[in-house]
Amino acid sequence: MNRAQQRSSRDNEPMPERHSPFHQELDQVQAEVVRLAAMVTETIPRATDVLLNGDMAAAQSVIEDDDYLDVLSLEIEERCYQLLALQQPMATDLRSIITALRLSSEIERSGDLMVNVAKAARRMYGADLAPRLRGLIEKMSEEAARLFKRCVDAYAERNAGLAAALDDMDDRLDDLHEDFIQAIFESYQGDTMDLQPAVQLALIGRYYERVGDHAVNIGDRVQYMVTGWLPEHAGAARLEARARRSEGGPMTGELRVNGVDPNGGPSPS
Amino acid sequence: MTTALALLGVVVGGVVGTTVALSANRRRLRGFARRIEELATRRGVSTEVDSGGSDELERSVQLVISALSLDERRADEASEIVGRLRGALDALNRGVLVTDTRSTVLFCNEAATEFQGARHGEALVEAAITEVLAAAVGGEVMQRTVDLFGPPRRVLVVTASPLVTGGELVGAVAQVEDLTDRRRLEDVRRDFVANISHELKTPVGALSLLAETIAAETDPELNRRLAERMVTEASRVANTIDDLLALSQIEGDESSEYGPVAVAAIVAEALDRVGPAAAQRKIHLEVVETTAEVAVLADRRQVVSALHNLLDNATKYSDEGSTVRVSAVRVNGSVELAVTDAGIGIPTKDMERVFERFYRVDQARSRQTGGTGLGLSIVRHVAANHRGEVRVESRLGEGSTFTLSLPAAMTSQPGGRD
Numbered sequence: 202m203n204r205a206q207q208r209s210s211r212d213n214e215p216m217p218e219r220h221s222p223f224h225q226e227l228d229q230v231q232a233e234v235v236r237l238a239a240m241v242t243e244t245i246p247r248a249t250d251v252l253l254n255g256d257m258a259a260a261q262s263v264i265e266d267d268d269y270l271d272v273l274s275l276e277i278e279e280r281c282y283q284l285l286a287l288q289q290p291m292a293t294d295l296r297s298i299i300t301a302l303r304l305s306s307e308i309e310r311s312g313d314l315m316v317n318v319a320k321a322a323r324r325m326y327g328a329d330l331a332p333r334l335r336g337l338i339e340k341m342s343e344e345a346a347r348l349f350k351r352c353v354d355a356y357a358e359r360n361a362g363l364a365a366a367l368d369d370m371d372d373r374l375d376d377l378h379e380d381f382i383q384a385i386f387e388s389y390q391g392d393t394m395d396l397q398p399a400v401q402l403a404l405i406g407r408y409y410e411r412v413g414d415h416a417v418n419i420g421d422r423v424q425y426m427v428t429g430w431l432p433e434h435a436g437a438a439r440l441e442a443r444a445r446r447s448e449g450g451p452m453t454g455e456l457r458v459n460g461v462d463p464n465g466g467p468s469p470s
Numbered sequence: 471m472t473t474a475l476a477l478l479g480v481v482v483g484g485v486v487g488t489t490v491a492l493s494a495n496r497r498r499l500r501g502f503a504r505r506i507e508e509l510a511t512r513r514g515v516s517t518e519v520d521s522g523g524s525d526e527l528e529r530s531v532q533l534v535i536s537a538l539s540l541d542e543r544r545a546d547e548a549s550e551i552v553g554r555l556r557g558a559l560d561a562l563n564r565g566v567l568v569t570d571t572r573s574t575v576l577f578c579n580e581a582a583t584e585f586q587g588a589r590h591g592e593a594l595v596e597a598a599i600t601e602v603l604a605a606a607v608g609g610e611v612m613q614r615t616v617d618l619f620g621p622p623r624r625v626l627v628v629t630a631s632p633l634v635t636g637g638e639l640v641g642a643v644a645q646v647e648d649l650t651d652r653r654r655l656e657d658v659r660r661d662f663v664a665n666i667s668h669e670l671k672t673p674v675g676a677l678s679l680l681a682e683t684i685a686a687e688t689d690p691e692l693n694r695r696l697a698e699r700m701v702t703e704a705s706r707v708a709n710t711i712d713d714l715l716a717l718s719q720i721e722g723d724e725s726s727e728y729g730p731v732a733v734a735a736i737v738a739e740a741l742d743r744v745g746p747a748a749a750q751r752k753i754h755l756e757v758v759e760t761t762a763e764v765a766v767l768a769d770r771r772q773v774v775s776a777l778h779n780l781l782d783n784a785t786k787y788s789d790e791g792s793t794v795r796v797s798a799v800r801v802n803g804s805v806e807l808a809v810t811d812a813g814i815g816i817p818t819k820d821m822e823r824v825f826e827r828f829y830r831v832d833q834a835r836s837r838q839t840g841g842t843g844l845g846l847s848i849v850r851h852v853a854a855n856h857r858g859e860v861r862v863e864s865r866l867g868e869g870s871t872f873t874l875s876l877p878a879a880m881t882s883q884p885g886g887r888d
Contacts, residue, residue: 232587239593246619253817332814333867339818340865350590357589 223288230280230301231357237273237305238353240266241312242346245412248315249342252322252405253335263319267312274309277301293426300426304356304419311349311415314408321401321408328398331388337381341409344374348416355420361427367420368432374413381406499526506530515540565646567599571639573607582646591618595626599644602630606642621818625649658826665828669710669843673703713844716775717827720851726769730879733764733798733805740777741796748785748794755781758797766805767879768856776852777807779845780872784811786841787870804858805878810871816864824862825850849874 244263251260281302284290290298330338348370355364382403389399425431503526515537556577559566565582569575578586585596598614605612611631618624630644680700687693741755748755766773777796784794788811795810816824820831828843846860849872853860856876864870 232593235589236593236597239590242590243594243619246621250619250819331867335817336815336866336868343818353589 223284223290223294226280226284227294227297230277230284230298233273233277233280234301234304234308235353235357237270237277237308238349238356240270240273241308241315241412242349242353244270244312244315245342245346245349248318248322249338251319253330253338255322255326257323257326260319260323264316267316270309270312274305277305281305296426296429300356300422303422307415307419307422311412314411314415317408318405321405325398325401328394328401330398330402331384331393333384334381334388334402337377337384338405338409341374341377341381341406344377345409345412345416348374348413352416352419352423355423356426359423359427361424364420364423364427365432367417371413371417374410378406378410503527503530506533510534510537513537513540564648565644567603567644567646568633568641569603569607569644570641571607573600573603573642575603576641582644585646591620591624594618595628595646598626598628599630599646602628603642603644606630606632606644607639609639623650623819625653658823661829662827665830665843669828670707673706673710676703677707710842710844713842713848717844717848717851720772720775720848720855726772726855728767728769730765731768731770731773733766733807736766736768736770736773736777737796737798737807739774740781743774743778744781744785747782751785751788752791753785753788754791754793756793756795758795759799764798764800764805765879766856766876768876772852772855773876776849776874777809779849780807780809780874783841783845783872784809784813784870787811788813800878801875803878804875807874807876808871809873810869812869815866815868815870816862817866821862821864825860 244266247259248263250256251263281298284298285295288294348367351363351370352367354360355367385394385399385402385406388394389396394402421432507530510533515533556579559577560580562579563581565585566577566579567575567582568577575586582599585592585599588596595616595618598616602612602614609632611629613627613629616624616626616628618626625648627647627649628644629647630642632639633641633643677700680696680703684693684696684700687696737757741757744755781794781796788794792812795808797806797808797810799806799808816831820829823829824831825846827847829846830843849860853874853876858874858876860875861873862870863873
């Protein structure tokens with residue numbers, strides 16, 4: 202009885218969704234981006250499992266399943282182009298579509314990185330990994346998957362605060378990556394590992410670390426979608442200030458806004 | 471409902487008619503009244519209405535009123551039935567979704583709501599649901615298995631079939647079934663059978679090979695070495711069988727004597743037993759903290775054997791020269807016995823399964839350590855017998871902590887009861 206009452210009150214609430222066909226399409230694009238990201242969040246532990254257990258059949262399926270990811274990401278792109286061309290959206294709607302476009306490429310690239318992990322696992326088949334290395338791989342994988350989930354949450358909830366926090370969350374993965382490289386050196390010097398798997402492992406560490414960077418990029422893009430402001434503007438502003446200080450020196454000629462790391466480079470003061 | 475409205479329309483028409491030209495419309499009114507009566511009979515409305523006069527208009531209005539109230543009653547009944555069916559579907563622990571012929575979801579029960587507008591792994595389940603529903607609307611029965619890596623790991627089966635009422639396709643119905651637990655049970659059972667035959671067959675096979683070699687060998691020195699190997703293999707089988715017997719005894723929980731046992735005594739006895747093995751591997755055993763006056767309500771033999779098993783494992787899976795720590799701390803109504811090592815650790819995915827009989831994280835390594843593969847299941851059963859629990863925290867390459875939590879006994883404190 203109680204539940205029935207609850208339900209009927211739920212039914213009477215106005216539908217929260219926007220009803221124009223265009224907005225329905227936008228919602229669908231968002232749902233597809235979320236699904237694309239879910240495929241990657243699933244691939245991260247899967248690829249790690251392949252790496253730690255040397256299951257070559259699973260490696261093959263991780264590599265092959267990436268094709269689904271490519272297909273869906275193309276589909277999203279196509280849909281976005283259509284919406285742009287046919288609806289000529291403005292303001293938030295325009296930013297939503299552009300964000301979906303950017304996100305799908307960031308997500309698709311992250312999926313490729315996990316395919317790289319599976320491929321590297323194939324190349325180092327049979328190599329015996331020290332427990333500490335295995336532990337760090339597990340941790341990096343968990344951290345990468347966690348970051349990826351959080352950036353999808355930020356996107357689905359249009360939560361600019363959470364999106365901005367991703368950069369700080371990524372520090373943990375970066376630290377793990379450093380520890381991992383150190384552990385590879387120790388394992389190699391302690392004569393428990395050959396050079397070939399050591400190099401493969403270093404690359405693998407980099408793949409996980411890059412997934413975290415993609416999650417941070419997605420966070421930046423989500424901030425842009427919600428607020429219209431991109432964190433990279435901070436870097437661009439710094440560069441401009443530096444250029445102005447040196448009175449239009451040669452710097453202005455190579456002003457690259459997008460390639461600038463907002464935290465990199467010497468501080469302007 | 472529509473019929474009732476039609477009836478009403480007819481009556482209103484009749485009323486207007488009568489006021490405008492009463493006598494001229496008498497015949498038409500009579501015609502309406504007949505139609506109302508016909509319709510009412512067909513709808514199952516009782517035509518025996520209590521009309522004061524023989525006025526046809528009044529009689530018709532009353533018929534319409536009773537038709538409308540009958541409709542209302544029926545609608546109420548119908549919505550009650552719908553409510554009840556919804557409640558029944560919500561009570562199911564499998565997800566159910568119903569769509570129309572354009573695969574728009576019309577109904578989704580409580581269990582299926584987690585796959586609506588979902589994210590992460592559940593978004594993939596949602597995609598599978600959409601896929602099977604689209605096929606079902608086309609008249610096809612379709613099934614998809616979604617194997618989620620998580621964490622947590624989940625196995626879900628999504629099935630959809632066309633929904634047909636009265637020979638007509640009106641939509642589709644999808645079901646989402648969570649097979650995670652069943653899958654895990656199947657794994658446990660399959661692995662148990664495989665593992666027990668492996669644990670027993672390997673040493674027996676070795677024994678028969680060694681015996682054959684001895685039979686054909688004449689060199690007494692070699693024969694002596696082979697015989698020594700036979701003793702090792704035989705004791706391995708004996709250990710496994712001993713542990714199996716101990717396990718089944720603990721499982722049966724027979725001949726157990728429960729009473730207050732001092733924690734300090736349990737720790738001391740278990741340490742004493744593991745001492746030689748630890749000394750051999752140069753492992754330092756350290757008692758971090760024991761609340762000495764605390765006692766647990768337990769069967770002494772069982773708890774000592776549980777703690778011994780934990781210590782034994784910690785010793786086996788640690789590097790030579792490292793330290794194993796034991797602590798006994800009182801937490802609310804229970805005592806937590808914790809054994810911490812700095813050993814190789816347990817991968818996350820095996821964490822839940824290490825308490826299974828014969829479960830091995832790494833087959834090759836455990837053969838060297840010479841365990842029977844039953845130690846942790848003994849610990850788990852002891853914990854269950856004492857209404858306590860056993861937990862594990864572990865990191866690969868950093869070590870593990872096993873915590874055995876047992877209910878505390880009050881006797882050793884002055885004024886305490888039981």
